[in-house]
Amino acid sequence: MAAAHGDLRHLLPGNYKRLISEWLEEDCPSMDYGGFVVGESDGEARLLGKSNGIVAGVPFFDEVFSQLGCTTEWHVKEGDTLSPVQHCATVRGPIRKILLGERVALNILARCSGIASKSASMLAALRAQGWQGILAGTRKTTPGFRIVEKYGILVGGADPHRHDLSSMTMLKDNHVWACANNRAAADGGVKDVSSIASIAAAIPRAVQAAKATGGFSTKVEVECRSVEEANAAIGAGADVIMLDNFTPEGVREAARQLKQEWAGKGRAFLIEVSGGLTEENAPAYTCPDVDILSTSSIHQGTGIVDFSLKVSLR
Structure with a gap:
C-alpha cells in the first residue's frame, strides 16, 4: 500500500476542506427536520465495516465530522483490510450533528474504499504474473470528486x-x-x-x-x-x-x-x-x-465497501 511510505493525507490540497463544506451544504441546503427531532443530546456512533475491502478516505471522513464539531477515534488504520462486521471507528459529539454528517461521510468512505480495494486487487493480479511495472488510473474521474478517487487509487497502491x-x-x-x-x-x-x-x-x-x-x-x-x-x-x-x-x-x-x-x-x-x-x-x-x-476500471464504475454508523447515547 502506498500509505506505507507516509501519511497520504499530507498530499491533500487545502481546498479539499472547501469541497467537504460544499457536499455538506448540498445534503442539507435548508432545514434539518430530522435533526430538530433529535435535539442536542451528546452521544457516539460506531462506524462498522460490513463487507470485505480496504479502508480508504479517512481524512475526508474526519473532516466531515470536524466541520460539524464532532471527533473521530479510529480503531483501524487507513489501508487495513476489513473483515465484516468490524468496528472501525467511533464518532463522538452532538447526535444531531453526527446524523447530519452521516450520509456524506459514509458515501465518501464507501466509494474511496471501493476504489482502493479494486486497485489493490488488480495490482495483486499483475504482480502474480511477476510483472513489476506501474498500474495507473486515468483522468476518467467524476467531476468534483476527483481528489477522493485519486486518493483511493494511491491507498490501493496504484x-x-x-x-x-x-x-x-x-x-x-x-x-x-x-x-x-x-x-x-x-x-x-x-x-x-x-x-x-x-x-x-x-x-x-x-x-x-x-x-x-x-x-x-x-x-x-x-x-x-x-x-x-x-x-x-x-x-x-x-x-x-x-x-x-x-x-x-x-x-x-x-x-x-x-x-x-x-x-x-x-x-x-x-x-x-x-x-x-x-x-x-x-x-x-x-x-x-x-x-x-x-485503466479506468480501478476507479470508474467500481463497487463500494459497505459501512454503517450505529448511534448510541452516552
Missing part, C-alpha cells in the same frame, strides 16, 4: 496518473489531427489531413509544439495506434508512448520492437498500454518491455 490537463501533455489522435489540420489550412491546403498524410507524419509537429509551450519540466505523452506512430513520437522526443487498443500479442511485439529499435540511441521513453484493460484481461498484457498499464 499510480493516480495525471491529476488534470496541466499535469502532463497527453497528445491523443484528436490533438494530432487538429494540429495538422491547422497547419494544412494555414498553408492553403485541404482541411482534412487524413487525405494527404498519415497521423505518423503529423505527430512530430504536435510533439514539438507541446514541448515548446510546456517547457522542460512537462512530460509529453503520445497515444499511438501503430509502431510507425510510436517511432515518430519517440523520434520527436516524446517521453511516454501509449499503445492504445492493441491485442496482448500486438503489445508484446510492438513494445519489444520499440525498445530494441531505440536502445543506445539516447532516447529515454516509457511504454504505456491502455484501452479496455480489466483485472481479468490485464495480466495478458504484461511483459518486461511494458512499463505502465493504465
Whole structure:
C-alpha cells in the first residue's frame, strides 16, 4: 500500500476542506427536520465495516465530522483490510450533528474504499504474473470528486496518473489531427489531413509544439495506434508512448520492437498500454518491455465497501 511510505493525507490540497463544506451544504441546503427531532443530546456512533475491502478516505471522513464539531477515534488504520462486521471507528459529539454528517461521510468512505480495494486487487493480479511495472488510473474521474478517487487509487497502491490537463501533455489522435489540420489550412491546403498524410507524419509537429509551450519540466505523452506512430513520437522526443487498443500479442511485439529499435540511441521513453484493460484481461498484457498499464476500471464504475454508523447515547 502506498500509505506505507507516509501519511497520504499530507498530499491533500487545502481546498479539499472547501469541497467537504460544499457536499455538506448540498445534503442539507435548508432545514434539518430530522435533526430538530433529535435535539442536542451528546452521544457516539460506531462506524462498522460490513463487507470485505480496504479502508480508504479517512481524512475526508474526519473532516466531515470536524466541520460539524464532532471527533473521530479510529480503531483501524487507513489501508487495513476489513473483515465484516468490524468496528472501525467511533464518532463522538452532538447526535444531531453526527446524523447530519452521516450520509456524506459514509458515501465518501464507501466509494474511496471501493476504489482502493479494486486497485489493490488488480495490482495483486499483475504482480502474480511477476510483472513489476506501474498500474495507473486515468483522468476518467467524476467531476468534483476527483481528489477522493485519486486518493483511493494511491491507498490501493496504484499510480493516480495525471491529476488534470496541466499535469502532463497527453497528445491523443484528436490533438494530432487538429494540429495538422491547422497547419494544412494555414498553408492553403485541404482541411482534412487524413487525405494527404498519415497521423505518423503529423505527430512530430504536435510533439514539438507541446514541448515548446510546456517547457522542460512537462512530460509529453503520445497515444499511438501503430509502431510507425510510436517511432515518430519517440523520434520527436516524446517521453511516454501509449499503445492504445492493441491485442496482448500486438503489445508484446510492438513494445519489444520499440525498445530494441531505440536502445543506445539516447532516447529515454516509457511504454504505456491502455484501452479496455480489466483485472481479468490485464495480466495478458504484461511483459518486461511494458512499463505502465493504465485503466479506468480501478476507479470508474467500481463497487463500494459497505459501512454503517450505529448511534448510541452516552
